[in-house]
Amino acid sequence: MDVDVVVIGAGPAGENVAGRAVRGGLSAAVVEEHLAGGECSYYACIPSKALLRPMELAAEVSRVPGLSTGPVDVAAVLARRDEAISGLDDSGQVEWVEKLPAALVRGRGRLTGPREVEVTAADGTVTRLRARHAVVLATGSVPVVPGIPGLAQARPWFNREATTVRQVPERLVVLGGGVVACEMAQALHALGARETTLLVRGGLLGRMEPFAGELLADSLRKSGIDLRTGVSVERVERPVDGGPVTVRLSDGSAVEADELLVATGREAAVGDVGLESVGLAAEGPVEVDDSMRVPGFDWLYAVGDVNGRNLLTHMGKYQARVCGDVIVARAAGEPDDGPALRDSADGRGAPQVVFTDPQAASVGLTAQAARDQGMDVRVVDYDMASVAGAYLLGDGYVGRARMVVDESRKVPVGVTFVGPGVGELLHAATIAVTAEVPLEKLWHAVPSFPAVSEVWLRLLEEYGL
Ligand SMILES: Cc1cc2nc3c(=O)[nH]c(=O)nc-3n(C[C@H](O)[C@H](O)[C@H](O)COP(=O)(O)OP(=O)(O)OC[C@H]3O[C@@H](n4cnc5c(N)ncnc54)[C@H](O)[C@@H]3O)c2cc1C
Numbered sequence: 089m090d091v092d093v094v095v096i097g098a099g100p101a102g103e104n105v106a107g108r109a110v111r112g113g114l115s116a117a118v119v120e121e122h123l124a125g126g127e128c129s130y131y132a133c134i135p136s137k138a139l140l141r142p143m144e145l146a147a148e149v150s151r152v153p154g155l156s157t158g159p160v161d162v163a164a165v166l167a168r169r170d171e172a173i174s175g176l177d178d179s180g181q182v183e184w185v186e187k188l189p190a191a192l193v194r195g196r197g198r199l200t201g202p203r204e205v206e207v208t209a210a211d212g213t214v215t216r217l218r219a220r221h222a223v224v225l226a227t228g229s230v231p232v233v234p235g236i237p238g239l240a241q242a243r244p245w246f247n248r249e250a251t252t253v254r255q256v257p258e259r260l261v262v263l264g265g266g267v268v269a270c271e272m273a274q275a276l277h278a279l280g281a282r283e284t285t286l287l288v289r290g291g292l293l294g295r296m297e298p299f300a301g302e303l304l305a306d307s308l309r310k311s312g313i314d315l316r317t318g319v320s321v322e323r324v325e326r327p328v329d330g331g332p333v334t335v336r337l338s339d340g341s342a343v344e345a346d347e348l349l350v351a352t353g354r355e356a357a358v359g360d361v362g363l364e365s366v367g368l369a370a371e372g373p374v375e376v377d378d379s380m381r382v383p384g385f386d387w388l389y390a391v392g393d394v395n396g397r398n399l400l401t402h403m404g405k406y407q408a409r410v411c412g413d414v415i416v417a418r419a420a421g422e423p424d425d426g427p428a429l430r431d432s433a434d435g436r437g438a439p440q441v442v443f444t445d446p447q448a449a450s451v452g453l454t455a456q457a458a459r460d461q462g463m464d465v466r467v468v469d470y471d472m473a474s475v476a477g478a479y480l481l482g483d484g485y486v487g488r489a490r491m492v493v494d495e496s497r498k499v500p501v502g503v504t505f506v507g508p509g510v511g512e513l514l515h516a517a518t519i520a521v522t523a524e525v526p527l528e529k530l531w532h533a534v535p536s537f538p539a540v541s542e543v544w545l546r547l548l549e550e551y552g553l
């Protein structure tokens with residue numbers, strides 16, 4: 089089959105490249121070996137947030153005198169999760185792709201040469217696709233499996249098992265201190281993992297401002313999660329015929345549990361994608377320039393987790409919009425270097441919300457990252473519990489905000505909020521940081537009273553306006 093654009097991987101990034109390419113008048117084929125919609129729709133963003141929502145709401149309710157929640161109906165929560173992931177049925181997404189219109193080709197895609205992709209279906213049927221203009225790798229990522237003795241034999245859980253859980257284990261050990269570990273430990277603990285142990289070799293949420301991990305650690309401990317920082321796992325044991333898993337730690341102690349969830353990061357999914365057939369190293373991430381093109385090629389692109397820029401759905405979709413539009417411009421022989429045709433957001437520090445209680449939301453640079461870039465930095469912190477709107481949300485509100493200002497330009501280059509529900513505050517920060525809005529202009533963006541957004545006014549006052 090000959091088409092203008094072949095996309096390998098129908099996750100959020102791949103689907104969006106196809107969408108933009110077709111919108112620009114090109115034809116597209118999308119290759120998918122598992123479920124159209126990708127990891128995000130079935131095993132990552134969507135189910136994890138469906139599992140976290142009851143925990144978040146119960147925590148909110150517990151902070152308001154006069155209200156209480158009953159015990160959680162786990163079956164109902166899991167049923168809502170199943171609805172959110174369409175029971176692992178991708179027909180809705182397939183319909184979306186076909187309506188673009190683009191062809192969805194089921195099977196494993198593999199580069200076999202310049203502009204050539206071979207697709208092997210589950211029944212062994214092989215389809216050959218030839219791209220007139222571009223091949224886009226959008227194969228996503230897979231969990232990193234640490235080389236801990238005994239781990240592989242102990243049948244650990246990764247994100248898929250955790251997010252599609254049918255029976256919540258009573259005793260759960262989670263390895264890792266990143267976003268997946270924190271979100272899933274909190275969700276599963278609230279859904280019945282009575283004994284939840286979180287094993288972290290450093291601190292929590294290492295890519296954010298240090299106070300984000302510290303405030304979250306306090307909250308996890310308060311909720312009864314056994315958080316152990318500064319520990320590493322020496323070995324893992326589990327009888328071949330089943331039974332509990334034993335995790336032996338560097339401090340000589342051991343933890344026994346029903347399941348072990350490994351959340352130690354993700355790596356680009358490039359296994360058997362045929363990179364070497366076009367002269368690339370068979371390793372990820374696949375490096376790209378700001379038009380999402382692989383250096384040295386005029387037809388090969390990579391978007392989403394596979395290029396390693398920022399492993400976030402919204403950033404993958406942003407890259408996909410850039411990529412699709414660039415391919416359209418280049419195919420038409422039009423200028424391909426307009427401001428909308430280059431990725432300028434990834435390097436600035438992607439917006440991200442961690443959906444724990446408290447939530448942690450950040451965009452741009454941390455104070456340390458800004459200093460490392462040689463900026464003359466001023467850091468402004470504010471205790472969010474002092475904002476009237478936060479006080480009114482509930483008793484015992486804990487939260488903190490930080491604005492990192494580039495003093496030479498008097499613009500915010502990084503903003504972090506930690507507190508219940510602060511994720512919805514983030515987009516204002518994303519606009520301010522992306523548009524490089526000077527503080528003296530932000531001063532005239534008056535936040536409504538008594539909304540938690542008043543923290544913006546407080547940050548500016550702290551700065552000295
Ligand atoms: C538990 C968890 C929670 C998360 N929560 C969030 C969140 O709340 N917000 C957020 O922004 N991000 C979140 N993420 C990250 C997010 O899931 C990823 O950034 C996103 O899925 C990446 O999209 P993608 O299209 O690049 O890849 P994917 O979603 O991984 O899709 C890639 C697709 O390519 C297919 N594929 C791979 N190789 C081939 C091949 N050779 N041939 C054919 N098909 C192939 C795969 O089957 C898959 O469908 C979370 C991740 C995890 C693990």
Ligand SMILES: NC(=O)c1ccc[n+]([C@@H]2O[C@H](COP(=O)([O-])OP(=O)(O)OC[C@H]3O[C@@H](n4cnc5c(N)ncnc54)[C@H](O)[C@@H]3O)[C@@H](O)[C@H]2O)c1
Nearest residue numbers: 234264265266267268269289351352353354399441442443
């Ligand atoms: N809400 C969200 O936006 C969201 C939610 C989940 C995941 N994601 C994205 O998915 C990606 C993957 O998430 P993640 O949490 O798996 O990765 P991560 O990179 O965020 O965290 C990995 C953690 O594992 C630890 N680790 C690594 N190797 C280890 C080892 N051998 N032993 C012990 N600890 C080890 C690291 O120190 C770190 O704490 C991230 O980029 C994340 O941003 C986003």
